[in-house]
Amino acid sequence: MNHTSATNVGVVGCGLMGAGIAEVAARSGHDVVVVESDEARATAGRDRLEASLQRAEAKGKIPSAADVLARIRVVTVMEELADRDLVVEAIVEDEAAKTALFRQLDAIVTSPDAILASNTSSIPIMKLAVVTSRPTHVLGIHFFNPVPVLKLVEIVPSLLTDRETVARSRTFVEGLGKEPIDCQDRAGFVVNALLIPFILSAIRMFESGFATAEDIDRGLVLGAAHPQGPLALADLIGLDTTKAVAESLYEEFKEQLYAPPPLLARMVEAGLLGRKTGRGFYTYDK
Numbered sequence: 001m002n003h004t005s006a007t008n009v010g011v012v013g014c015g016l017m018g019a020g021i022a023e024v025a026a027r028s029g030h031d032v033v034v035v036e037s038d039e040a041r042a043t044a045g046r047d048r049l050e051a052s053l054q055r056a057e058a059k060g061k062i063p064s065a066a067d068v069l070a071r072i073r074v075v076t077v078m079e080e081l082a083d084r085d086l087v088v089e090a091i092v093e094d095e096a097a098k099t100a101l102f103r104q105l106d107a108i109v110t111s112p113d114a115i116l117a118s119n120t121s122s123i124p125i126m127k128l129a130v131v132t133s134r135p136t137h138v139l140g141i142h143f144f145n146p147v148p149v150l151k152l153v154e155i156v157p158s159l160l161t162d163r164e165t166v167a168r169s170r171t172f173v174e175g176l177g178k179e180p181i182d183c184q185d186r187a188g189f190v191v192n193a194l195l196i197p198f199i200l201s202a203i204r205m206f207e208s209g210f211a212t213a214e215d216i217d218r219g220l221v222l223g224a225a226h227p228q229g230p231l232a233l234a235d236l237i238g239l240d241t242t243k244a245v246a247e248s249l250y251e252e253f254k255e256q257l258y259a260p261p262p263l264l265a266r267m268v269e270a271g272l273l274g275r276k277t278g279r280g281f282y283t284y285d286k
């Protein structure tokens with residue numbers, strides 16, 4: 001991978017995060033292949049990308065949505081990642097699914113210099129690194145939602161990642177106009193280790209009937225200058241993802257503050273996943 005010019009980037013998963021990562025990479029001039037699991041999801045992913053890029057064009061942030069879209073291919077065949085220099089995995093937050101995928105990527109991506117990165121919010125990178133034949137080239141590159149807007153990226157080497165991989169990843173992230181911070185390989189890294197217990201406390205407060213969702217969120221917006229309250233934020237993250245991240249943190253630290261409250265579990269079981277399904281703590285126009 002060249003440090004200064006365009007890179008062949010791969011992204012796996014074209015949901016909320018994968019589409020955002022593909023968008024920022026293509027906006028910075030990289031050639032991007034995104035893999036989805038089936039044609040219906042690939043179409044949904046393309047629609048998501050197109051809508052976001054058209055919004056960016058309408059706001060004058062990019063000269064042409066069409067030019068950026070021309071650098072992105074959304075496909076359903078994993079083998080199309082063979083020639084990639086850097087692949088970012090952004091599939092569901094599920095350890096078994098991610099380890100299966102890293103085994104597959106290891107077999108498919110041909111260049112020995114290629115970097116295999118995960119956008120996981122909470123799964124230790126080592127669990128993904130050790131299923132590959134190239135743990136020195138595996139690390140976490142963790143973006144924040146919405147990817148085109150938020151500047152932060154957590155860079156997470158495992159104990160086995162080599163320094164060159166970290167340096168090249170930082171260069172890539174900075175080239176996207178993002179600001180990397182270094183984290184150690186512990187569930188939740190820096191931001192989610194602090195943010196998830198806060199969101200879970202807000203859900204417990206709401207669950208206990210102590211205050212309404214609106215008042216909890218207004219409290220934090222007006223009283224602590226947060227851009228949005230914790231329950232609105234959980235709806236934005238996705239309640240399934242919020243619960244999955246909490247479970248990884250609980251698994252790692254076995255501390256009560258990370259345990260998902262029953263209401264969160266019930267809402268996920270009911271399919272009330274937040275913005276992406278139109279209803280969570282609030283309702284949304286889909």
Ligand code: NAI
Nearest residue numbers: 013014015016017035036037090091092093120121145237
């Ligand atoms: P999502 O549910 O919106 O998207 C996941 C996508 O992956 C789906 O479109 C699904 O069809 C696809 N997928 C699943 N298995 C696949 C496979 N084997 N091959 C190809 N595609 C596959 O989830 P979201 O929110 O985009 O999260 C993805 C990852 O990013 C998770 O690891 C999550 O923890 C992490 N993340 C999420 C953030 C958020 O705010 N939602 C923030 C930062 C990281």
